[in-house]
Amino acid sequence: MSDPVTIQTAGVAAGGEVQETTAPGSGKPRSLWQDAWAELRKQPLFWISLALLAVFIVMAIFPQLFTGKDPAFAELRRSLEPPSAAAWFGYDLQGRDVYARTIYGARASVVVGVLTTVLAVLVGVIMGVIGGFAGGWVDSLTSRIGEIFIGVPYLLGAILILSTVAPAQENPGAVLITAVVIIVLSVLSWPIVARIARSSLLSVKHADYVLAARALGASPGRIIFRHLLPNSLAPIIVVATISMGSYISAEATLSFLGVGLRAPVISWGIAIADHTDYLRTALHAMLFPSIFLSVCVLAFVMLGDAVRSALDPKLR
Amino acid sequence: MASQDDVILEVRDLVKHFPLTQGIVLKRSIGAIKAVDGVDFDLRRGETLGVVGESGCGKSTLAKLLMALERPTSGSVRVHGEDIASARGAALKRMRRNIQMVFQDPYTSLDPRMTVGDIVGEPFEIHSEVAPKGDRRRRVQELLEVVGLDPEHINRYPHQFSGGQRQRIGIARGLALQPEIIVCDEPVSALDVSIQAQVMNLLDRLQKEFNLAYIFIAHDLSVVRHISDRVAVMYLGKIVELGADAEIYDHPTHPYTQALLSAVPVPDPRGRENRERIILTGDVPSPANPPSGCRFRTRCWKAQEICSVEEPLLQVREGSGHPSACHFAEVHDVVHVA
Amino acid sequence: MTKAVTEPVSSGDRPYSGSLLEVEDLQVEFRTQAGVAKAVNGVTYSVDAGETLAVLGESGSGKSVTAQTIMGILDMPPGVVRGGRIRFRGVDLLTMPEAERRKIRGEGISMIFQDALSALNPLFPVGWQIGEMFRVHRGLSKKQAYAKAVELMDRVRIPAAKQRLRDFPHQFSGGMRQRIMIAMAIALDPEVLIADEPTTALDVTVQAQIMDLLAELQRESNMALILITHDLGVVADVAHKIAVMYGGRIVEQASVFDLYAKPAHPYTKGLLDSIPRVDQKGQDLFAIKGIPPNLLHMPSGCAFHPRCVFKRDNCTTDVPALLTVEGPRRSACHYSREVLDGVAG
Numbered sequence: 001m002s003d004p005v006t007i008q009t010a011g012v013a014a015g016g017e018v019q020e021t022t023a024p025g026s027g028k029p030r031s032l033w034q035d036a037w038a039e040l041r042k043q044p045l046f047w048i049s050l051a052l053l054a055v056f057i058v059m060a061i062f063p064q065l066f067t068g069k070d071p072a073f074a075e076l077r078r079s080l081e082p083p084s085a086a087a088w089f090g091y092d093l094q095g096r097d098v099y100a101r102t103i104y105g106a107r108a109s110v111v112v113g114v115l116t117t118v119l120a121v122l123v124g125v126i127m128g129v130i131g132g133f134a135g136g137w138v139d140s141l142t143s144r145i146g147e148i149f150i151g152v153p154y155l156l157g158a159i160l161i162l163s164t165v166a167p168a169q170e171n172p173g174a175v176l177i178t179a180v181v182i183i184v185l186s187v188l189s190w191p192i193v194a195r196i197a198r199s200s201l202l203s204v205k206h207a208d209y210v211l212a213a214r215a216l217g218a219s220p221g222r223i224i225f226r227h228l229l230p231n232s233l234a235p236i237i238v239v240a241t242i243s244m245g246s247y248i249s250a251e252a253t254l255s256f257l258g259v260g261l262r263a264p265v266i267s268w269g270i271a272i273a274d275h276t277d278y279l280r281t282a283l284h285a286m287l288f289p290s291i292f293l294s295v296c297v298l299a300f301v302m303l304g305d306a307v308r309s310a311l312d313p314k315l316r
Numbered sequence: 317m318a319s320q321d322d323v324i325l326e327v328r329d330l331v332k333h334f335p336l337t338q339g340i341v342l343k344r345s346i347g348a349i350k351a352v353d354g355v356d357f358d359l360r361r362g363e364t365l366g367v368v369g370e371s372g373c374g375k376s377t378l379a380k381l382l383m384a385l386e387r388p389t390s391g392s393v394r395v396h397g398e399d400i401a402s403a404r405g406a407a408l409k410r411m412r413r414n415i416q417m418v419f420q421d422p423y424t425s426l427d428p429r430m431t432v433g434d435i436v437g438e439p440f441e442i443h444s445e446v447a448p449k450g451d452r453r454r455r456v457q458e459l460l461e462v463v464g465l466d467p468e469h470i471n472r473y474p475h476q477f478s479g480g481q482r483q484r485i486g487i488a489r490g491l492a493l494q495p496e497i498i499v500c501d502e503p504v505s506a507l508d509v510s511i512q513a514q515v516m517n518l519l520d521r522l523q524k525e526f527n528l529a530y531i532f533i534a535h536d537l538s539v540v541r542h543i544s545d546r547v548a549v550m551y552l553g554k555i556v557e558l559g560a561d562a563e564i565y566d567h568p569t570h571p572y573t574q575a576l577l578s579a580v581p582v583p584d585p586r587g588r589e590n591r592e593r594i595i596l597t598g599d600v601p602s603p604a605n606p607p608s609g610c611r612f613r614t615r616c617w618k619a620q621e622i623c624s625v626e627e628p629l630l631q632v633r634e635g636s637g638h639p640s641a642c643h644f645a646e647v648h649d650v651v652h653v654a
Numbered sequence: 655m656t657k658a659v660t661e662p663v664s665s666g667d668r669p670y671s672g673s674l675l676e677v678e679d680l681q682v683e684f685r686t687q688a689g690v691a692k693a694v695n696g697v698t699y700s701v702d703a704g705e706t707l708a709v710l711g712e713s714g715s716g717k718s719v720t721a722q723t724i725m726g727i728l729d730m731p732p733g734v735v736r737g738g739r740i741r742f743r744g745v746d747l748l749t750m751p752e753a754e755r756r757k758i759r760g761e762g763i764s765m766i767f768q769d770a771l772s773a774l775n776p777l778f779p780v781g782w783q784i785g786e787m788f789r790v791h792r793g794l795s796k797k798q799a800y801a802k803a804v805e806l807m808d809r810v811r812i813p814a815a816k817q818r819l820r821d822f823p824h825q826f827s828g829g830m831r832q833r834i835m836i837a838m839a840i841a842l843d844p845e846v847l848i849a850d851e852p853t854t855a856l857d858v859t860v861q862a863q864i865m866d867l868l869a870e871l872q873r874e875s876n877m878a879l880i881l882i883t884h885d886l887g888v889v890a891d892v893a894h895k896i897a898v899m900y901g902g903r904i905v906e907q908a909s910v911f912d913l914y915a916k917p918a919h920p921y922t923k924g925l926l927d928s929i930p931r932v933d934q935k936g937q938d939l940f941a942i943k944g945i946p947p948n949l950l951h952m953p954s955g956c957a958f959h960p961r962c963v964f965k966r967d968n969c970t971t972d973v974p975a976l977l978t979v980e981g982p983r984r985s986a987c988h989y990s991r992e993v994l995d996g997v998a999g
Contacts, residue, residue, distance in 0.1 A: 029431060029469075029471040029472040029473060029476070030473065030476070031429060031431070031473050032428055032429055032473065032475070033429070207424050207425075208419045208420075208421060208424040208425035209424065209425050209426055209427040209435075211380075211385060211419070211425075212417065212419060212425055212486070212489065213427075213438065213442075214385055215383045215384075215385060215412065215416065215417050216412060216416075216438060216439050216442050216443075216489075216493075217408065217409035217412040217413075217442050217443065218438070218442050219442075222442065226427075226430075226438075227427050230427075230429045231427065231428065231429055370857035370858065370859060370860075371828075371857055478945045480945060481945075508712040508713060508884075508945075508946055509712055509884050509886070509925060509928070510712060510921075510924065510925060510928065510941075510942040510946065510961075511945065512928070513928035513939040513940060513941035513942070514941040514942075514943075516930070516939055516941075517938045517939055517941055520938065521938075535857065535858065537858070538929065538930045539930060541930065541932070541935070542930035542934070542935060542939065561935075565932075575859060576858060576859060578862075579858045579859045579861065579862035580858050580887065581861075581862075581865075581885065581887030581888045581890060581891040582887055582890060582891070583886040583887045583889075583890045583914070583926070583929050584890055584914055585890040585891070585893075585910045585911050585914050586911070586914070586915075588890065588891055593862060593866075595859075595862055595863055595866050596859045596862075596863070598813070599827040599829060599830065599860075600827075600857075
């Protein structure tokens with residue numbers, strides 16, 4: 001016990017600074033994105049919503065896989081026939097197969113949801129980044145422009161625009177009708193994305209690492225794409241995922257009101273609108289599209305929730 | 317020691333006023349925060365100039381001005397005779413290679429989404445002429461080794477390191493372009509006590525190895541004394557006293573320096589009952605509306621009428637062998653009184 | 655000092671001969687997703703009236719968690735008190751009904767924090783917030799409470815107290831806000847004041863003002879003061895006795911003079927040696943190698959062994975108990991004798 005401790009202290013003093021090599025809990029290199037993915041993977045909610053969405057997306061791309069029937073084929077004599085072995089969901093007012101039409105209806109919803117999100121995020125992020133990065137009058141200008149759109153009540157604005165600038169052509173094609181709805185929805189919703197992008201950008205704009213990059217002489221482009229955008233992306237991703245569901249329900253609402261999608265497009269909203277008068281006698285004609293619509297919207301919202309909890313560093 | 321030729325940084329009459337405005341659409345100026353208000357000093361090759369002062373004295377703004385992260389209202393910051401404060405574009409970028417910075421907070425000064433290799437290698441990407449592309453990885457690993465980190469950890473992310481290790485990463489980034497001057501803004505104050513000495517030793521070793529000149533900004537006076545050759549004491553945007561470390565610590569002549577030194581708790585309880593303590597009254601006045609004449613006069617026990625009328629210049633005086641901005645400068649050794 | 659007798663929270667009729675506040679073998683854990691963190695692992699200390707105990711430690715040493723447990727303001731969950739006793743005037747606070755404990759908070763023991771701005775409610779004037787203590791605990795009227803608030807603001811030397819009564823927290827400087835928090839803490843004449851890093855966020859000249867104020871208030875009312883800090887200078891200035899914490903345990907306990915003259919634990923010794931000294935200029939500072947332990951993955955044996963220059967084989971396996979070395983001083987090191995005698999290190 002009494003033997004002197006023979007540790008050369010001078011060596012420790014000099015070498016001490018080099019010895020701090022093992023960080024707590026450090027292991028393999030893992031980025032914050034990888035951390036978020038690991039977090040996401042653990043959530044059952046994520047997998048459930050992902051499975052549901054996968055089904056809807058396959059349905060949208062290859063409806064033939066789900067049904068061999070032609071959704072446009074109408075037999076008026078079968079109008080509003082209830083579900084049977086031949087037609088699982090029954091027939092609609094025009095005597096078309098509800099199952100086939102519900103399957104084919106996924107396409108319009110998914111396309112509107114995804115494309116509106118892409119467009120709104122694109123415009124929103126560009127405007128938000130320009131405003132947030134430039135600051136000053138540019139920021140005031142972009143923010144005010146956004147506020148003009150945000151000030152209009154969402155649905156009211158959509159109804160107003162759609163009912164006035166409805167395609168001039170007598171019989172517009174499905175693509176044109178869908179495109180108009182997508183554009184109107186994105187025009188009214190990009191400011192929400194812009195606002196989030198801007199505030200998220202502002203929260204990292206004055207971080208020391210941005211200052212460090214500026215001190216190194218980094219160009220504005222480098223600062224935006226290398227530092228600001230990657231670090232402000234998380235809330236934008238969350239809002240994009242959640243809003244996909246809300247665009248789908250907005251499309252359904254507009255279609256239901258008769259200003260959104262119209263024939264020849266097949267959509268859940270149209271199917272619901274067409275059969276509200278027959279609620280008591282032929283519930284099936286609107287019940288099944290309604291269920292599909294709800295589940296689809298729910299799947300997107302659940303996905304957004306899962307992504308939010310994985311990306312929010314405060315919860316981790 | 318060093319001759320005048322060795323001066324690599326000259327700061328002359330540096331002023332930074334942040335305008336205070338009112339109104340959202342039609343902004344009108346209602347005054348200015350005088351963050352830095354006429355600062356002069358030189359820095360020589362291999363030298364450390366410590367800058368001490370309390371919050372609001374302008375030391376962080378000074379650091380940003382030196383780094384050309386803020387444009388001064390007036391005055392110049394000359395690196396090897398070239399004014400970095402008015403430089404732009406390619407000239408500014410070239411000059412930045414010579415002056416780099418180490419930040420206070422190791423948690424916010426590293427981009428969390430970049431690997432250590434990307435962070436330390438970013439200087440080479442921005443200044444691609446410094447290191448050819450194929451050589452960069454090796455250079456980054458060398459830098460990691462120089463600051464005492466495992467070069468194998470090049471692919472890790474900042475959150476996988478401790479505070480002290482992160483500060484080393486920040487130092488490696490600052491070294492990458494082989495600058496002659498490094499501005500250290502409170503480089504150890506965010507670290508645990510037992511880690512501070514490690515980082516101080518590293519900075520000391522690097523200075524000797526690469527003949528670096530440091531501007532060492534800190535509020536911890538004992539840390540500043542340990543590393544500094546000369547020390548500047550700032551109060552409300554001005555340097556009030558400037559001298560060699562022994563001149564400032566053992567023969568302070570400005571009342572504020574004396575108060576500051578006496579306020580620092582000494583980590584030795586012996587004789588604590590008899591230690592002289594100058595407890596200043598009141599708070600630091602707002603830099604938007606500093607007192608007339610001498611800015612320290614509102615808290616000074618020596619203040620007389622002249623202090624409110626005439627601003628004392630930073631100069632060698634009868635009672636002070638080194639520059640001191642006090643009409644009544646007089647040596648008063650507060651630390652060694654007991 | 656007649657107050658203690660009339661105090662309703664005093665422990666009945668039985669006179670109590672032990673220390674005013676005693677923490678005994680306190681164990682606090684945090685249950686997190688990543689595992690169980692033993693934040694406080696068998697901490698024992700005591701403090702008497704008029705005495706200043708400094709609890710010294712780095713982040714994660716358990717010094718603040720211990721204080722929060724004493725105050726009963728620990729977040730539970732994730733915190734769990736696993737064992738031990740906290741006796742105030744001989745009565746265990748941990749087994750006391752919450753209603754009684756609430757009475758002790760403020761009147762018996764109170765606390766000030768590092769961040770005064772977030773500890774004050776930004777929506778109410780400071781006079782109202784100080785006065786609230788009297789309205790809630792003493793049932794004073796609004797007017798009386800305001801009068802008391804002015805009195806207290808004078809006592810903590812806030813200039814022009816009467817005019818500033820209706821100002822909001824953000825209208826005060828950092829030092830003044832800390833004074834307001836101190837005013838609230840001493841409003842009900844507590845017997846124990848816990849100060850958790852009270853000056854860490856402040857400048858040195860303001861720090862000196864606040865420490866001066868605390869010392870004066872202590873002299874006036876004979877309070878016991880528990881000062882939680884990482885600043886070796888502040889401790890040397892004001893403490894009577896010191897408990898040094900590392901990794902959730904107390905590693906050394908001593909009077910302030912003994913500890914600074916001759917530390918008996920390698921960690922304390924390392925901390926003191928790493929302070930820059932004038933005669934060391936231009937030389938390397940002594941640096942404790944390594945980093946503070948991760949509470950989720952504590953080293954085996956002595957938690958300090960990976961960083962210790964005195965380390966020998968048994969340090970990696972046996973946890974050293976906090977044992978008496980000499981007189982009243984205690985150290986939790988297998989080789990405290992050698993550390994004390996300066997055999998190596």
